[in-house]
Amino acid sequence: MARREIQVKRMLQYFVDATVQLIEEEGIEKVSARKIGERAGYTSSTIYNYFDELSHLIYFASMRFxxxxxxxxxxxxxxxxxxxxxxxxxxxxxxxxxxxxxxxxxxxxxxxxxxxxxxxxxxxxxxxxxxxxxxxxxxxxxxxxxxxxxxxxxxxxxxxxxxxxxxxxxxxxxxxxxxxxxxxxxxxxxxxxxxxxxxxxxxxxxxxxxxxxxxxxxxx
Missing domain, CATH: 1.10.357 (Tetracycline Repressor; domain 2)
Structure with a gap:
């Protein structure tokens, strides 16, 4: 696997893990890009380098439930x-x-x-x-x-x-x-x-x- 692909997967996992944590703690209806970014340690705008929409990230996190x-x-x-x-x-x-x-x-x-x-x-x-x-x-x-x-x-x-x-x-x-x-x-x-x-x-x-x-x- 190419280094770039590994980095992308790692970033996706950071954001998914952060979203899962927020859903567990606050509920899916209170999830926001700002909260996810803060939890993952990145700006909220960084999320959109890896997900086209916030709903896509929520979809990924929901699969874990x-x-x-x-x-x-x-x-x-x-x-x-x-x-x-x-x-x-x-x-x-x-x-x-x-x-x-x-x-x-x-x-x-x-x-x-x-x-x-x-x-x-x-x-x-x-x-x-x-x-x-x-x-x-x-x-x-x-x-x-x-x-x-x-x-x-x-x-x-x-x-x-x-x-x-x-x-x-x-x-x-x-x-x-x-x-x-x-x-x-x-x-x-x-x-x-x-x-x-x-x-x-x-x-x-x-x-x-x-x-x-x-x-x-x-x-x-």
Missing amino acids: VKEYLQELPEYLERGQTYVEKYILSWECFCKHSFEKPQIYHALYIADLGKKADEMVNHYFSIYSSDLIGFTDEIKPMLYNPDLTSRSKALLELAKREQDIDDQTIEEVNEMSVLIWEGMMTTVLNKRRDMDPGQAAEKTMKYIRNLMKAMEQGAS
Whole structure:
């Protein structure tokens, strides 16, 4: 690795580490370029030599807070006997963790990044390649796919091997699942309802399970 590349990676890590610390101490909503710069020991303007936007740095830092979800996801998938069950279980795991850390998951899956999210993910893992250690080939494609719709759709596509489900149904059911989660996430973040993380996850999963029941009934 060239010396310049090593220096760039080191600087990126300085800023990401500083952002992670600020998120842990003050919350993601209070992170600013000035605070990050001060914590990392550089001026805030230096950040923009390495990140196009502050949201990109927050995205990188947020990736450090989803390890528990990614580590637990294989355990959830193993409990499923069919791909439809695995699909539901994958949402259970995602809802459990996302509503416990709504700001983090909003930053990763909803917030406007100003560029393609897949570029961000590839860049992240080029720096933090060790984060991939221990994950199976079934999980790794999900790590590299930042688009929630296509990530979850992959499991339903496999369900076609087990029952007669047409492509349009898969597309629509999966999109509705994502929209249900996004709607509940927005509601939680805007504090429109008084719900704790467990209640938000339970209500979201109720609607997703109902969707899946309707899909299976239509296929039978």
